[in-house]
Amino acid sequence: MTTSFRFDPAELPPEARELRQEVRAFLAAEAEAGTFSPHRGKGGFSREFSRKLGARGWIGMTWPKKYGGHERSQLERYVVTEELLAAHAPTRAHSTADRQSGPVILRYGQEEIRQQILPRIAAGELCFCIGLSEPNSGSDVFAASTRATKTDGGWLVNGRKIWTSNAHEADYMIALLRTSPSTKENRRHGLTQFLVEMKTPGIATRPIINLTGGHDFNEVVFDDAFLPDSHLIGEVDMAWKQATDELAYERSGPDRWIETLSALTELVRVAGDEPSEHLAEGIGRQIAHLATLRRMSLSVAGMLQAGKTPAVESAVVKDLGTNFEQALPDKVRLLAPPPGDAQPDGNDDRFEEALRYTTLIAPKLTIQGGTREVLRGIIARGLGLR
């Protein structure tokens, strides 16, 4: 019996290395021009920036050319993604569509919708959000009760989604809606995925301000919102079959271990080039975790490229990765030289800003996109324990 999971080593092809240099040059020029500040570490939302990336062919990179894609490899896409995230570039306007919504439409969407939507995502023109959680259905995704009822030429939607990131900015949502009751044999039965245009009459979006004071997530209320038949994605009542591989893409990417990197980078800046042994050791330990996670995450990208579906391995990367990025600000805090009046302002202020921001966002990292508890359940199932 072999219970360990497989992380095949992935080697980046030469074209991916050239691509990395292109992305770095682009980001350096943008940072220089003041488009974004790498040390702020907030990612951020900029349709203009997303359109620039689209123009360079860095969105929808792996999709077929006939849908506006570029038919490049998962590993090339991986390189672009990690460079954008490591630089804390403003990618929120397109990242959900690029990572999740686009691939779902490509795989399960109707042809008319593919032709209409995918080229616009690839151009960086469309922002997507994901309608999963509801007031009474959080980690228990398949308990969703927001209902889509069949009507002439389409469906009528009623109910509420909550914790929906970017709903207030998004052009479209991919929503998981109840079309039938669950069955005794399969409690995951009866849910269907739909494309929802956010401007549809009967949809109201209300902000939920998070503890950083920022507006990211929302409540979305549906009141007899009409969705045309063409917006049905995949099979009615069978969304549970479609959701599984989507998660392999979602869970292993660099965004699952890189979000608080600015705290470590700015610590290295205040540490100077000859830190104390204690500080060097602290930095080294975190680098060892970071580098190992990066290797594992890249390995999953390589396995996806090879046509495998490493769903459990993805859960392992996300569990390790989010625990690392969540703990990082706290490790950094205790390693930093004590603040003092004699220190130069610039570096110290950048450090403080990065540490404050990453400390505040840390709690969400092991909740969003599947809680730690859900992930460990998936891993335990992979081990044959349940």
Next chain:
Amino acid sequence: MSDATDDIIVDTATRIFQDLCLPATINDAEKGVWPKALWDALEASGLTVAWVAEDLGGAGAAMADGFAVLRAAGRFAAPVPLAETLMAGWLLARAGIPAPGGPLTIAPVHADGDIALGGDGRLAGRARRVPFARNAAHIAVLVRRGDERAVALVAASGLPISHDQSLAGEPRDTVSFDGATPETVKPTDINLDMLQRLGAAVRSQQIAGALEKILEQSVQYALDRSQFGRPIAKFQAVQHNLATLAGEVAAAGAAADLAAEACAGTDFGIAEIAIAKVRAGEAAGNGAAIAHQVHGAMGFTYEHTLHHATRRLWSWREEFGNEAVWATRLGQLVAAEGADRLWPFVTQHT
């Protein structure tokens, strides 16, 4: 590591371990019984000279193949100096010295080691905690000759060896080289730091193997052991502990592979090896703790085999530089490059 040659070599090693490295073999070895059948089978298969070129009497296998065998040896807690013989063979071969038969080990194993070769052709100095010295036929010694480095092949018989052991019960002996005359001496481009790096990569790989074993044992135990009317595997707290263990196992494996790849290159990349020894070392401690928690009192007995792996994990994480030593070196490297090079450093070295 998945190509065909690897698979054949690892399959061969695994078969030998399955047949000849039994729990009793490991317990007997701790009592001082040399596992002759196991060693002879490994030697007959050519696995012990994997890192020696064919023209020097070795198998001429790739570095990666040797590391894959060491992962398997770690899984089985093989109580023989296979890792040490591979390293010694490599050190000798790099200096053009053919591999002698029989079990080998290396000295010194510490970063401040200092064995001198005098003008009279005699050695001076001692090495502490030399693995399996009492079992070795020869020791490959990295010596200082004036300002130069050389490799000396020294017969172990006749050397004063005082016995000590690791907390896994494996021999870690003090060897005095004072007055000894080597059989062969050749100059080398290898220094003590390179030897430390190779040792750290080797121990990382053995750690990864032993962690795979304790995951397997812990999962099986949780499925077999019933409490409160059901297998403890059905309790969420136990499931989550085992999921965490699986993560540590995966991380150690990925990190160890990184170091193995670095050793296939010429410069034994220090960053990659540091990353591996820090991460694998942390995983060793975290993983062993969870495995013991899952096994309860049973796993704390000598009778149960869990300690074959966990005691080795605790000993291997200390050897050739523990997490603190390598993390400090790694942190110094990153700091010297500066904050703006941190991310490029990570992408370059993974």
